[in-house]
Amino acid sequence: MAERKALRELAQGGVLLSSRALDAGWPRRSLTRAVRREGWTRLRAGAWVQPGHAAGFATHLRAVQLLHPQLVVSHLSAAGLWRIETLTSLDGAALEFVDPELGLRREGRGVRVYRIPLDEADVAVRNGLRVTNPPRTLADLLRSGPRDVAIVALESALTYRRVNGVRRAPLTRLDAVAAALEAPLQGKVRGQNRLGTSEPRSGSPAETIARLRMYDVGLHPESQAELLTPDGRRLYLDFLFRAEGLAVEIEGYAYHGTRDAHRRDVDRFNQVMRCSEIRSLLRFTAEDVFHRPARMIREILSALGAPRS
Structure with missing residues (x-):
């Protein structure tokens, strides 16, 4: 034998x-x-x-795909593989796949399968796994995912980001996502409407969510507004209500990590306040945006002179 x-x-x-x-x-x-x-x-x-091999997120995806080779990693699971920020933790989350053969009925514990058409051109290989490419991944999220999660993911993929300590380049372009949304799938109009509210230059999930919270109450400031300081320096503000002279800045979790970073931020604040267009500036932390959004909106409305709700 x-x-x-x-x-x-x-x-x-x-x-x-x-x-x-x-x-x-x-x-x-x-x-x-x-x-x-x-x-x-x-x-x-x-x-x-196998012994000594971490049973992490990608390993669990691999196990499901080996058991069901027709499945393609998709939605939030695909976003995780591409290092796209989504506001949601992958720990303990359902593993998400598309079944382009529309045939799998028993999904198994902790697995969610979407039975929707999928062109082979929308499939890539990432970490040895078959996965929807970035435009298709984002289109799927825009069609069917929660609005905030989908738009954070979209804006994350369009720009340079540092995700889990790794800096990555932009993964796709807005026109590629728009093309992916042309497929005649359920949620097409919803996805296209959400795409129209995106800001490709957004710098962080906190910035994205702050803008969406302002949109929700009818506030539409300029995003990434360009200013020139008196000494000719070019600055970009997260948000600017130009007519009212109000700037709004969102500080991420990582700001002020060192003395030099703190010094640069203070200098930037002083430069902004020297610009003739700026009469007042509000600064909010990521904690304010995610955990105290109502207070953030009240302060912005008050600074704009609007009545408080």
């Missing part, structure tokens, strides 16, 4: 399928004893992760 391959040799990206081991000649009882003896961890029915 030919010698059986070691289980590690049969694993793919650290994931072993029981069916692959059985096809390679492992008796079921011997396989069960071997995975227990060697310390393999069960990911889901029929899939194991």
